[in-house]
Amino acid sequence: MAEKILIVDDDLDTLRLVGxxxxxxxxxxxAASNGPQALVLAEKEQPHLILLDIMMPEMDGYEVARRIRANPITAAIPIIMFTAKSQVEDKVLGYEAGADDYITKPTQPRELFAKMRAVLARAKKAAPGTIVETPPSQERGYLIGVIGTKGGIGTTTLVFNLALALHQNSQKAVIAAECSPGMGTIGIELGYKVSDGLDRLLQRNEFEITALDVxxxxxxxxxxxRLLLTSNDPLARLKTPTSAHFQQITQILLGMGKYIFLDCGTSLSSFLQPIYHQxxxxxxxxxxTLLSIAKFHSIRDALLEQDVHQNRIHAIVYNRVRSDIMLTRSQIQEKLGAEIFGMIAPAPELVYHAALNNRPIYLHQPESATASQLNEIARKILTLA
Incomplete structure (x- = not known):
């Protein structure tokens, strides 16, 4: 098997050329274009070697190296500093931070290859088998993001009930996570007194969040x-989480369940941007409605610009109100220019009585048309996974 190399550099041209x-x-x-992303990938991918730039925004290479060495999971991974900083004191700082070798840019490819081979050989000789392989029980789960085209459309309701339907149809472990801090609704709907698991995780340093914490x-x-919920505390909304928080939490969740649902809220969020790719x-x-379809195109186009493959993006229609002015299925598909993945018909009485009993729609009336529609969507997801 080919040796795996993690390249860390904020210069995209360097990433492409060296890669x-x-x-x-x-x-x-x-490849990682910043320090926080590098730390997540180092733990998840367990590369055989890391080529690490020093001068990066947000977190420099020295700090990345120190954190890699401080983490028992990544501590043994060899690091070569690959940077334009050529002063002796720069090299000393690199070695003190945990680098195994140091190469200044620009360099001849032959020198880079030779140093990499030497470092990799020393690592194998000094500590064979220290690269941690992901055990079978930690097989990566299937990540499902759900984004509403507007607020109040029922995104969280769909995520929760679809998670239940997917478990029922697959008999596999499913996790549903709310990702909008301070805007939780599942806990309220179920009558939970405490539903702030996500809030507590976001209070920690992103790189100190462990599987046990999650x-x-x-x-x-x-x-x-299982559910990862956030509170409905307005103060929690004032604290903007980092993308590194959600990268760390998501990577851990992917080792805990076969199917992971992320309630990504309304439209796109900057702190979830790296997650969309995953x-x-x-x-x-x-x-x-025509307005909702227009917003679909806007969000889809933004995802495509971020290199999310169009085959991964699908529309689900959630019609919560009975009305003769709503578009038909064929009209919606014509406006979308694509097939609808699934459609939930109006059931206001069911929604009302389920809420009164603090029960999810799917379980309140398992034989209802709504439950059947959720089962149909769940079975289609299983054909994708």
């Missing part, structure tokens, strides 16, 4: 469905 050179040498390449933040709703599928929730 291409190393691929031609037979290495498997993964495990303790989950609420066991049923035997196969989603196996993204559902955009729309209403059967």
């Amino acid at each position: 291409l050179m190393l691929q031609r040498q037979g290495y498997q390449i993964i 495990e303790n933040s989950l609420i066991q709703f049923s035997s196969g469905v 989603c196996n599928v993204i559902f955009l929730l729309i209403e059967p």
Whole structure:
């Protein structure tokens, strides 16, 4: 198997050039454009070697190296500083931070390849087997993002009930996570007194969040469905989380369940931007109206600009109100220019009585048309996974 190299540099041209050179040498390449992303990838991917730039915004290479060495999971991974900083004191700082070698830019490819081979050989000889392989029990889950085209469309309701339906149809572990701090609704709907697991995780340093922390933040709703909830505290909305927080939490969740639902809220969020790329599928929730379809196109186009593949983006129609002026299925598909993945018909009485009993719609009337429509969507997801 090819040795895996993590390249860390905020210069995208450098990432592409060095990555291409190393691929031609037979290495498997993964790349990070900033320090926080590098830390997440180092723990998740367990590369055989890290090529690390020093001068990066947000977190420099020295701090990245120190944190890699401080983490027992990544401490043994060899690091080569690959940077334009050429002063002796720069090199000393690099070695003190934990670098195994130091190369200044620009360099000849032959020198880079030779130093990489030497460092990799020393690592194998000094500590064979220290690169941690992901055990079978930590197989990556299937990540499902759900984005509403407007507020109040029922995004969270769909996420929760679809998670229940997917568990029922797959008999696999499912996790549903709210991702909009201070805007939680599942806890309120279920009558929970405490539903602030996500809030507590976001109070921690993003790189200190462990699997045990996430495990303790989950609420066991049923035997196969767990919830990561946020409160409805307005003060929690004032604290803007970092993308590194959600990257860390998401990577941990992917090792805890077969299917992970992320309630991504309304439209796109800057702190969730790296997560969109990781989603196996993204559902955009729309209403059967021209305005909602226009917003679908806007959000989809923004995702495409961020290199999310169009085959991963699908529309689900959630029609919450009975009305003769709503578009029909064929009209919606004509306006979308694509097939609808699923459609939930209006059921206001069911929604009302389920809320009165603090029960999810799917379980309140398992034989209802709404439950059948959720089951149909769940079975279609299983064909994708």
